[in-house]
Amino acid sequence: MIECWRWFGPEDPTKLSDLPQVGAAGVVTALHDYTPGAQWPEQDIVARKAMIEAAGLKWEVVESLPVSEEIKIQGPDMMAHLRSYIASMEALARHGVHTICYNFMPILDWTRTNMRAQQPHGGSAMQFDLVDFAAFDLHILKRSTAVRDYSDTVQAAADAAISVMDEAQKSLLVHTVVSGLPGANDGWTLDDVRLRIATYDGIGAELLRDNLIDFLSEVIPTAEKLGLRLCCHPDDPPFSLLGLPRVMSSQQDYKQVINAVDTIANGVTLCTGSLGVNADFDAAEFVHCFGPKIHFAHLRNTKRLLSPDPSRPHFFESAHLEGDTDMVVTIAALMMEEKRRRLEGRSDHAIPMRPDHGQELLGDQANISLPGYPLIGRMRGLAELRGIMAAVGVLT
Ligand code: DNO
Numbered sequence: 001m002i003e004c005w006r007w008f009g010p011e012d013p014t015k016l017s018d019l020p021q022v023g024a025a026g027v028v029t030a031l032h033d034y035t036p037g038a039q040w041p042e043q044d045i046v047a048r049k050a051m052i053e054a055a056g057l058k059w060e061v062v063e064s065l066p067v068s069e070e071i072k073i074q075g076p077d078m079m080a081h082l083r084s085y086i087a088s089m090e091a092l093a094r095h096g097v098h099t100i101c102y103n104f105m106p107i108l109d110w111t112r113t114n115m116r117a118q119q120p121h122g123g124s125a126m127q128f129d130l131v132d133f134a135a136f137d138l139h140i141l142k143r144s145t146a147v148r149d150y151s152d153t154v155q156a157a158a159d160a161a162i163s164v165m166d167e168a169q170k171s172l173l174v175h176t177v178v179s180g181l182p183g184a185n186d187g188w189t190l191d192d193v194r195l196r197i198a199t200y201d202g203i204g205a206e207l208l209r210d211n212l213i214d215f216l217s218e219v220i221p222t223a224e225k226l227g228l229r230l231c232c233h234p235d236d237p238p239f240s241l242l243g244l245p246r247v248m249s250s251q252q253d254y255k256q257v258i259n260a261v262d263t264i265a266n267g268v269t270l271c272t273g274s275l276g277v278n279a280d281f282d283a284a285e286f287v288h289c290f291g292p293k294i295h296f297a298h299l300r301n302t303k304r305l306l307s308p309d310p311s312r313p314h315f316f317e318s319a320h321l322e323g324d325t326d327m328v329v330t331i332a333a334l335m336m337e338e339k340r341r342r343l344e345g346r347s348d349h350a351i352p353m354r355p356d357h358g359q360e361l362l363g364d365q366a367n368i369s370l371p372g373y374p375l376i377g378r379m380r381g382l383a384e385l386r387g388i389m390a391a392v393g394v395l396t
Helices: 016-022 042-054 069-073 078-094 130-140 152-163 167-178 190-198 205-226 251-260 283-293 327-344 362-366 375-395
Strands: 002-006 026-029 058-063 099-103 114-118 124-128 229-233 266-271 294-298 303-305 314-316 352-354
Touching: 002 058, 002 375, 016 042, 016 375, 026 042, 026 352, 042 058, 042 078, 058 352, 069 078, 069 205, 078 205, 099 294, 130 152, 130 167, 167 190, 205 229, 205 251, 205 266, 229 294, 251 266, 251 283, 266 283, 283 294, 283 327, 294 327, 327 375, 362 375
Parallel strands: 002 026, 002 352, 026 058, 058 099, 099 229, 229 266, 266 294, 294 352
Antiparallel strands: 114 124, 124 314, 303 314
16 A cells, blocks of 8 residues: 555645655645635646655645535536636646545535543544534524434433533534534634535435536546546545535445446545444445445544434544454455456556544644644554554565
């Protein structure tokens, strides 16, 4: 596998020149300054690539070339945004960047309710608590139809939770849910969130899936022509939030979308941390199902906790080898797939992976980093995963 590290660009507190020390050879990055829908200027792609190569590294994956809300809801600017998307893909291809990750989550990208849940070992982890989320939705956002989405038990628990939160805790919760995470929407107010949610009136899962398939039908022919690999990241968490549809939450969801535009260019980002929140997720089975089309792996782990809604558990981001997904089995399956590709003569037989998030450990809390992306925690994760890869490599 190609051992990669997500780097957020020149503003990232970790320098590119530090990456060989963390054990990464590949870089996962994006031009984060451009909003979804904007075309990435070719000179910026060239500059970013040169910066990475000057540090002796390779730009392996674009994460993400974001899909705009206009494309997701098929709004009036959709055609312009599709043209920009395709132009950015073409520019990336001209400079040898072939793997493009994106997601199709409405409005909110990945979502947590606590960025720093204290762990018994002294560090902290990110956490999602359905009751806190419901408290936000029912009592802070006051979404008009929120009551429909929570059982009486969840609502009662949310009432109790909000009644003991002080103002500082409430605003921390708002910040965490709305704008605290990389990929989130900086500076949005609660009114902005309400307005955006309203743009999904009348868009259920079926329509959103159709829109995703329409998007793929538009961009995949170019990807095929240029040898690009698009890979859709799953919903995180893998269930509906704020009454919004989510359509990439399970193996079954992937089957529908991957089969609808059946070509190697229409691929998958396997994120074990996102999909693994569902109790019926089986990572090895997923790899067997989509093997040739898995173009990128986020190896991260989560531990489910009992919530008052069995279909939407609480969870926290465990250490990489300590969660509900068996990383040894997952990596073995991915490496078998790589072997199969080598035998088939595929030049893209090596699958780029990254440790994805990490817990905040040791000196991490004293150093500024984006939530989920601390240096030491991710380094521990990558080191553990590299150990598995080395062992599996010897045994297979
Ligand atoms: C979180 C990430 C997500 C992911 C995007 C992919 O750290 O896994 O932000 O990168 O959703 O498009």
